Amino acid sequence: xxxxxxxxxxxxxxxxxxxxxxxxxxxxxxxxxxxxxxxxxxxxxxxxxxxxxxxxxxxxxxxxxxxxxxxxxxxxxxxxxxxxxxxxxxxxxxxxxxxxxxxxxxxxxxxxxxxxxxxxxxxxxxxxxxxxxxxxxxxxxxxxxxxxxxxxxxxxxxxxxxxxxxxxxxxxxxxxxxxxxxxxxxxxxxxxxxxxxxxxxxxxxxxxxxxxxxxxxxxxxxxxxxxxxxxxxxxxxxxxxxxxxxxxxxxxxxx
Amino acid sequence: xxxxxxxxxxxxxxxxxxxxxxxxxxxxxxxxxxxxxxxxxxxxxxxxxxxxxxxxxxxxxxxxxxxxxxxxxxxxxxxxxxxxxxxxxxxxxxxxxxxxxxxxxxxxxxxxxxxxxxxxxxxxxxxxxxxxxxxxxxxxxxxxxxxxxxxxxxxxxxxxxxxxxxxxxxxxxxxxxxxxxxxxxxxxxxxxxxxxxxxxxxxxxxxxxxxxxxxxxxxxxxxxxxxxxxxxxxxxxxxxxxxxxxxxxxxxxxxxxxxxxxxxxxxxxxxxxxxxxxxxxxxxxxxxxxxxxxxxxxxxxxxxxxxxxxxxxxxxxxxxxxxxxxxxxxxxxxxxxxxxxxxxxxxxxxxxxxxxxx
Numbered sequence: 253x254x255x256x257x258x259x260x261x262x263x264x265x266x267x268x269x270x271x272x273x274x275x276x277x278x279x280x281x282x283x284x285x286x287x288x289x290x291x292x293x294x295x296x297x298x299x300x301x302x303x304x305x306x307x308x309x310x311x312x313x314x315x316x317x318x319x320x321x322x323x324x325x326x327x328x329x330x331x332x333x334x335x336x337x338x339x340x341x342x343x344x345x346x347x348x349x350x351x352x353x354x355x356x357x358x359x360x361x362x363x364x365x366x367x368x369x370x371x372x373x374x375x376x377x378x379x380x381x382x383x384x385x386x387x388x389x390x391x392x393x394x395x396x397x398x399x400x401x402x403x404x405x406x407x408x409x410x411x412x413x414x415x416x417x418x419x420x421x422x423x424x425x426x427x428x429x430x431x432x433x434x435x436x437x438x439x440x441x442x443x444x445x446x447x448x449x450x451x452x453x454x455x456x457x458x459x460x461x462x463x464x465x466x467x468x469x470x471x472x473x474x475x476x477x478x479x480x481x482x483x484x485x486x487x488x489x490x491x492x493x494x495x496x497x498x499x500x501x502x503x504x505x506x507x
Numbered sequence: 508x509x510x511x512x513x514x515x516x517x518x519x520x521x522x523x524x525x526x527x528x529x530x531x532x533x534x535x536x537x538x539x540x541x542x543x544x545x546x547x548x549x550x551x552x553x554x555x556x557x558x559x560x561x562x563x564x565x566x567x568x569x570x571x572x573x574x575x576x577x578x579x580x581x582x583x584x585x586x587x588x589x590x591x592x593x594x595x596x597x598x599x600x601x602x603x604x605x606x607x608x609x610x611x612x613x614x615x616x617x618x619x620x621x622x623x624x625x626x627x628x629x630x631x632x633x634x635x636x637x638x639x640x641x642x643x644x645x646x647x648x649x650x651x652x653x654x655x656x657x658x659x660x661x662x663x664x665x666x667x668x669x670x671x672x673x674x675x676x677x678x679x680x681x682x683x684x685x686x687x688x689x690x691x692x693x694x695x696x697x698x699x700x701x702x703x704x705x706x707x708x709x710x711x712x713x714x715x716x717x718x719x720x721x722x723x724x725x726x727x728x729x730x731x732x733x734x735x736x737x738x739x740x741x742x743x744x745x746x747x748x749x750x751x752x753x754x755x756x757x758x759x760x761x762x763x764x765x766x767x768x769x770x771x772x773x774x775x776x777x778x779x780x781x782x783x784x785x786x787x788x789x790x791x792x793x794x795x796x797x798x799x800x801x802x803x804x805x806x807x808x809x810x811x812x813x814x815x816x817x818x819x820x821x822x823x824x825x826x827x828x829x830x831x832x833x834x835x836x837x838x839x840x841x842x843x844x845x846x847x848x849x850x851x852x853x854x855x856x857x858x859x860x861x862x863x864x865x
Contacts, residue, residue, distance in 0.1 A: 302722055328724040336722075342715040344848070345708070352705050353712045357724035359705060363733055366704035367697060373704065380705050420724055 253316045255280050255456055256301070256332075256424055261310035263296055263480075270296045271480040274310070278424065278456045283446075285471035286460045287491075289500055293480040294460040295337060298426050302334050303327040314424070329357035333422035335413045337429045337460075341401040347412050348397040351384040351419045358420075387419040390452075391445075407438040411445065418449065425449070427459035431466045443469055468492070476500065521688055528681045538684055540796050542752050545691040546745050547788035551772035552698050552781055553741035558770070559778035559848075560702055561734050562714030564638040565625065567645030568742050568769040571618040573761035574648060575743025576750035579614030581658060583607075583751075584666040587673060592657060600673040607674060607686065611747045618743020619736040621648070626735035630728045633717070645766055652758040663757030667750055687748050694741045699781055701737060710734045711779070742769075771834055776844050783846030790845075794833075798826045 256278040263271040271293040278284070286294050299305045301312060303324040312319050319327050342350050359380065365373040388394040393408070393415055401409055410430060417425055430446065431439050443466055450457050450470075461467045467474060468488040476484040476491060478500040484491060491497055524541065527533045533541075550568060557565045585593040587603040598606070624647075628640045653661045674682045701707040709730045712720040721727045750756045768791075776787030806821040815821070837844070852858045 304718070304722065323726075323728075324721045325724045325726050328722060334722060336719070340716050340719040342712050342719065344715055345711060349708060353708050353720075353725065354723040355705065356709055356726070361706070363701075363706060366706040367700050369700060377705060416723065 254278060254313070255315060256458075257311075257313040258297075258301070259311050259313075261297070261300060261312065262308050263293075263300060263305060264308045269480055271300070271477075274477070274480075274482060276475060278458070280423075281450070281454055281456055282473060283450050283457045283471050284459075285467040285474040286458065286477070287462070287464075287467055287474060288477040288483075291479075292477045294477065295428060296480075297477075298334060298428055298460065301327075301426060302332060325357060328420060328422075331421070331423040332426065333417035333420050333424070334426035335410075335417050335428055335430065337432060339401075339406075339409050339413050341409060341413055341416070343400060343402040345400070346398050347393065347401060347404075348384055348388070350401065350412065351387060351416050352380050354416050354419050355380045355383060383419060387415050391415045391418075407434055407441070410434065410438075410442070414445070414449070418453065422455060424456045424458065427457065427461075429460050429462060431461055431463040439463060439466060442466065446470055517692060524688065525681065525685065528684055538681060539752065540792065542684060542687045542748075543796075544789050544792045545687040546749050546752070547768075547772060547792050548691050548785050549694045549741055549745035549748075550769045551776060551788040551791075552695055552784040553738045553745070554769045554773050555776070555778070555781065555784045556698060556701070556710070556734050556738040558773050559780065559784070560707075560714060561710040561731070562778070563629065564634065565641040565735075565738075566638055566763070566766050566770060567625065567641035567643075567648075568739075569761040569763070569765035570641075570645040570648035571621055571739035571742035572746035572749065572765065573652060573756075573758065574621045574739075575614035575618040575746030576756050576761070577652060577658060577664065577746075578617045578743070579610050579747030580664055580667050580750045580756060582610045582613055583670045584664075586610075588666050588669045590666055600669075601677055603670050604674040604677045604682070607670070607682070611686065611690065611744055614747035615740045615744040618746065619740030621743075622735040622739030623732070625739075626732045629731050629735065642763065642766075645761075645763055649758045649762055652761075659757070661758060663755055663759075665755040667756075668754035671751060671754070683748070683752050687752070690744055690748050694744065695781065695785065697737070697741070702781065714779075771830070774834070774844055775837060777846035777848060778844065779848040780844070780846040780850055782851040783844055783849075787845055794830070795826065798829060799823065802826065 254277050256276070259275045261271060261274040262269070274297060276284070286297060288294050296305070300307050303319065303322050303326070306321060314327070314330055314332060319330065342353070359376050361370070361372045361376040365376070385394065385397070388397055391411060393412060396404060396408060396412070401412055404412065414427070414430065427446070431442055434442060446457065446459070447470060449455070459471070471488060474485065474488055474491045475482060476497050483496045483500055484494045486494070528538050550572065554565065554568045557563050583603065584590050586598050586606065587596050587600045589595050625637070625641050625644050629637050632640060652658065658664050671683055702711070709720065709725045712725055713727055713730060717727060746761070772787045772791050773784060775791060776783030776785070802821055802823055802825055809815045809821065810817065
């Protein structure tokens, strides 16, 4: 059974076709890239996969079950985590709280337990604290636990957002332009981090990225879309030499 | 010992207040001021759940207060007193003392369910639009009551004093003072537990970034529903207590002006600060009462200085100029309110030893 199977995914916004007939399949531990020029519909794919939009047509199956029409928090609960192109941390609460709140789907206690402070609530909170500290330690972020994200450098904020996504123990991690806005030193760190996450947690990672260095280095399979249409897919070597891809990025030389 | 310090202090304060009012050390006026402080603490801290922690802009808090007030009053009058509409009492009036907390709970519960009236639109609507919905809810509730002649309509509803007297006949204690203090402590206790658990912090995540909250696994609809229901349920409790203190209620006292008072208290105290809400409710009530005395002094002073004509009198209406003016100045110079989103323990770290605020 495939982990994620998207078939014939189409999304129209009014008369605009943002994505047409998109298909992809993840078996379990791939590291796949999704590239394309600006406005190609890459983030739309992620928004559809994480349940933020409902597709106009097509099907998304995760772990064998169709997730079309589910609310985003339900899809997250099933094991799809994502980060955002522009970092979306909760800026007025500590890094630790950011990660604790992301455990909402697996709290294991109800409102009644929270108000009455039952034993179930105590155990739930302990588990949440433990998970949060574990994930911060494994990414070397534990000394930032009490800081507010807004006060952290941009590179660290990215890392915290990735930590927050990992804390829900996903089986599929969607990274939306993780290298956007990072300097070259940070990008090297990011490449190592993503490789390490992929090796350590044994999860499928699907990333949108504009930095070719990152995509070519990390991804074993790349899919290219332009104006919502899949124009190429293959290994990094194949993509680099594909005339359609070059044309999409650099334009046609016939005037 | 330190863990028990707050309950111990509250019990001491509680007994001191009861003793003082029993012996006549504090008169009825001061008692009523204390009770209104309690009511206002419940109102401001409960509205703070929605407007402060969750970052919505609900301006119809008085609607839920009205529902709580009417439900509790009608239940009590129907069950325990002889009323020209409801007929003879169903239960002996001596039972009122035991059933009173149940009636308060009933008022709160009905108000909590009425809270769904705004909670369900809030799933899709935010900001200004939700504000309009809450104002509309406020008008729906008050005009429904005005048009129900069975419960007095615009003339209002009374008979709750008889309940208080019936309770005092059984055991001679200042029962309303007791229940207001219990209600206030209960509300603050409940809200603190709610917002300090990971469950409740979900609403703070909604405030800061709703999309991120939904994507990171927070069931935003359920969180909004519980937040609105707790908030309006506690407002209903405040209303139920309010009705029994005054002994008379009419729809006019639960209009948009009352809702505005609640808003002023929340923003005066600071959004997302429970201790701020408590402090601002105390300050606001004392200010309102203080102006009762201060306005005649200002009047006399200005007359003495011949600054205003003899025929003109500075009346109590000026209260409604002074209070909005305070709000304007507050927004100008300290828009985050007295406490911002901090708790007392953030400002005085030593308090942390005694009490964990967050």
